[in-house]
Structure formats: structure tokens, C-alpha cells
Amino acid sequence: MEEQIISKAIIETYFKELLSNLDVDVAVAGAGPSGLVCAYYLASAGRRVAVFERHLKVGGGMPAGGMMFNNIVVQEEAKSIMEEFGITLKKYAEGLYTADAVETMSGISFKTVKAGVKIFNLISVEDVVVRDNRITGAVLNWSAVDIARLHVDPLGIKSKVVVDATGHESEVCRLVEKKTGGIKVAGEKSMWAERGEKALAENTKEVSPGLFVCGMAANAVAGSHRMGAIFGGMLLSGKKVSALILEKLKSA
């Protein structure tokens, strides 16, 4: 086997996939639990979805559990989503389960890719495309460009919807706030698991035409509490935003 064949196989197949994701239904920024679950349900419903993840690994804050103790806690309401992904749940108390964080991260990402989602890791969403006051695409760059502080112009893709699933920083919403206006990012409040989980369902929504927010980014935009290593809300938020987007795309 010649080395150049290996290189050709990687370059050809990767760029074919990149080309076929230049015009998608939904571009998701962030491959944490909420972004992956959102992408999974959208792709399962037949939508073309690309996920762009800044880091090398997927799963966001999930594989680290709580303070690097890599188990997560999930409540009864999200049990069916964990089961959908085939994750083993251990009952800990009434209505509360634990799961292995690595199994959860790998199970969710595996089924998301199998559902037809392409996850582009090492690529960051650094801006959005706006036309007639509506977000119509995402602006991408290699994460390494930002890390190395290189002056390299990005590339843009077209998408009917962009999802901010970037977690605590709510990066996409923050840049829309700064550049386009129309959104106010309040910033997350300190830890209060019960309130944070409750508020998340309501905060998961379209925040600007064409821009939806889910997961911790939704609480950060709305100024709600953070909740630590309880993940049911993140999964439910990902599923909820997928349903809102499907409804929106149906009527578009």
C-alpha cells in the first residue's frame, strides 16, 4: 500500500463530504449533548444536518461528568432519550439515574453519525450569514486558526437554520448580539440545578429569525441558572429544539 493512496482516500472522501454539506437544512454549532441530540432527531426525520465542533473530541462537557468524576445524572423525564441511544441507566433514587459519561458520549455520537449527520470536528463557527434580517448560513474556520491566532479568512455555508449549541458561552448568540442586534444575551446565573433544568425547556427556542438555541446556551441567553452534571435537561432541550425546527421547516 502506497502512502499516497492513504492520503488520497482521506482527502477525496473528506472533501466530498465537506462539499455535500455546503448547503444544509440545519447547521449545528457545538457537539455537546444538546447539539448532538438535536442533530440526531433532525436527521432521523430526514433533514440534512451538519454539526461543527471546535474541539478534537465530541460530547462537550459530558465525558468529564462532574468535576472529572465521569458519571452523569439523568432524571426520569429524559430516560426515554437515553434508551433511544441504547445507554445503560442505573437507578440511583426515585426518578434519578446515573450513567457512564463515556458510554453516553460515545453512544449518542455513534447513533447521531449513523442517523446521517456529518460531525466536522476541529471546525469552529465564527460568524453567521445574514440576509434580510434572517440568518441564512454559518461562517466556518479551522479551530487551529483561532488557537494559533493566524490571520486566515473563513468560508461560509448555507443553511435554513443555525443552532447555537455552544454551551455556557452561547457564542453564536453573542456574536449575533454584537454584530446584528435583536438578541440580548443575559449570561447564566450561578448553580441551581432544579431551577436551571426547569427553565431550560422554556428557554429552548428560536431567538432570532433562523437562529435557534438549545442546551446551556439557551439558559445563558435567557439569564437562567447553570445546573452542573445533571444532563436530562440538555437531552430534552436537544429533542425539543429539533421538534421546533422541524415545525419551522415544514411551514417554510
Ligand code: 48F
Ligand atoms: O458545553 P457543551 O457540553 O454544551 P451543552 O450541550 O451541554 C452542557 C453540559 O455539557 C454541561 C451542563 C450540564 O448541566 O451544564 O456543561 O449545552 O458543548 C458545547 C460544545 O460546543 C463547542 C464546544 O467545544 C463544546 O464541545 N463549541 C463552543 N463554541 C463553538 C463550538 C463554536 N463557536 N463553534 C463550534 N463549536
